[in-house]
Amino acid sequence: MRQLSCTNAAVNENTQKRRVGTDQLILTGGRSIRSWIRHRVTQALPSPLARTLKWVRSRGRGRLSAEARWQIFDRISPHMSMVDPLYEWLLESGMLDSAESLFSIGPGDGRLELRLAKNFGLTVGYAEPTVAFRDSLEASADAAGLTNRIVERQEGPYKPRRLTRRYDLILSSGSWYAAGYDRGTLDQTLSALTPNGVLIIALSSCDDFFMTERITRPTVMTAEDLAHWLGNQGVEHEVHRVERRVSNDLLLESGQLTELARDVLSFYTLRHWYKVPSRDRDRLKASLFRNKERGFFTRVRGLVVLYKSRQTYVVHV
Ligand SMILES: C[S@@+](CC[C@H](N)C(=O)[O-])C[C@H]1O[C@@H](n2cnc3c(N)ncnc32)[C@H](O)[C@@H]1O
Numbered sequence: 057m058r059q060l061s062c063t064n065a066a067v068n069e070n071t072q073k074r075r076v077g078t079d080q081l082i083l084t085g086g087r088s089i090r091s092w093i094r095h096r097v098t099q100a101l102p103s104p105l106a107r108t109l110k111w112v113r114s115r116g117r118g119r120l121s122a123e124a125r126w127q128i129f130d131r132i133s134p135h136m137s138m139v140d141p142l143y144e145w146l147l148e149s150g151m152l153d154s155a156e157s158l159f160s161i162g163p164g165d166g167r168l169e170l171r172l173a174k175n176f177g178l179t180v181g182y183a184e185p186t187v188a189f190r191d192s193l194e195a196s197a198d199a200a201g202l203t204n205r206i207v208e209r210q211e212g213p214y215k216p217r218r219l220t221r222r223y224d225l226i227l228s229s230g231s232w233y234a235a236g237y238d239r240g241t242l243d244q245t246l247s248a249l250t251p252n253g254v255l256i257i258a259l260s261s262c263d264d265f266f267m268t269e270r271i272t273r274p275t276v277m278t279a280e281d282l283a284h285w286l287g288n289q290g291v292e293h294e295v296h297r298v299e300r301r302v303s304n305d306l307l308l309e310s311g312q313l314t315e316l317a318r319d320v321l322s323f324y325t326l327r328h329w330y331k332v333p334s335r336d337r338d339r340l341k342a343s344l345f346r347n348k349e350r351g352f353f354t355r356v357r358g359l360v361v362l363y364k365s366r367q368t369y370v371v372h373v
Pocket of ligand 1: 184213228230
């Protein structure tokens with residue numbers, strides 16, 4: 057297990073690159089000026105027309121819907137998911153020796169969670185807002201005879217206050233950005249751990265290829281950003297990292313970006329392929345060309361680990 061090498065300087069540099077657009081000008085009540093105007097105009101129209109307008113507007117900008125984005129994620133995952141390195145890390149950590157229960161925030165298709173349920177007899181709870189992922193997870197659990205291991209389901213965004221049990225492990229793999237820098241969510245999540253429980257938050261590291269090559273939006277929360285915030289909050293935590301090498305050829309073939317590379321660009325820029333800015337395509341191509349000799353690039357995830365027993369502040373129950 058290696059500690060993360062990124063320094064706070066890297067986080068600060070990352071932070072400085074962030075730009076504030078009109079959409080981020082916040083009115084009282086948390087709504088942006090643009091979305092407020094859009095809301096007022098749309099509310100004045102009959103609902104089918106309003107829906108059509110909304111659809112045309114989103115297509116015009118080439119924005120991916122959440123469902124479309126997760127469909128793309130499903131296609132990318134088999135080639136460069138970080139689930140296997142995370143599983144190996146969990147095995148090595150020894151945490152699984154004593155754990156009996158796991159709650160997963162945003163398990164996706166639940167591959168990791170069901171593997172843990174099968175190999176270590178863990179009971180599993182989850183919060184998953186994406187219907188297709190929930191369906192896939194439940195179908196896999198059914199096929200593997202593991203349905204009775206699933207003890208809690210939140211069919212929507214994660215709501216820590218609504219948890220009905222305590223867990224030995226709470227895992228958020230690639231989903232903590234939805235909670236953001238929210239002390240309430242963090243404290244409530246820590247409250248849902250058993251006395252020796254552990255919260256593991258896995259996020260892309262600033263050393264991840266797609267981060268260093270600026271394919272991922274600079275506003276995306278990295279493990280280092282979260283660790284930096286936790287440090288400022290005085291919350292004790294450890295940071296580890298897991299890596300995976302991915303063959304360059306998966307994204308670049310005969311000098312051209314592959315279908316998979318297009319999916320990657322769509323996923324990270326949140327746009328349909330035909331709306332991905334050419335500078336993003338060029339940047340990815342140039343990075344892959346630079347990497348050609350080596351033949352691979354490295355995906356890096358930071359694991360931010362919080363032990364309930366080491367928390368020195370009062371956790372509200
Ligand atoms: C990048 S995927 C990660 C999937 C899987 N954990 C993995 O590591 O491969 C993010 C997941 O978080 C889920 N998600 C998004 N917002 C969420 C929220 N507010 N609460 C819980 N899960 C959320 C998505 O539906 C998706 O399954």
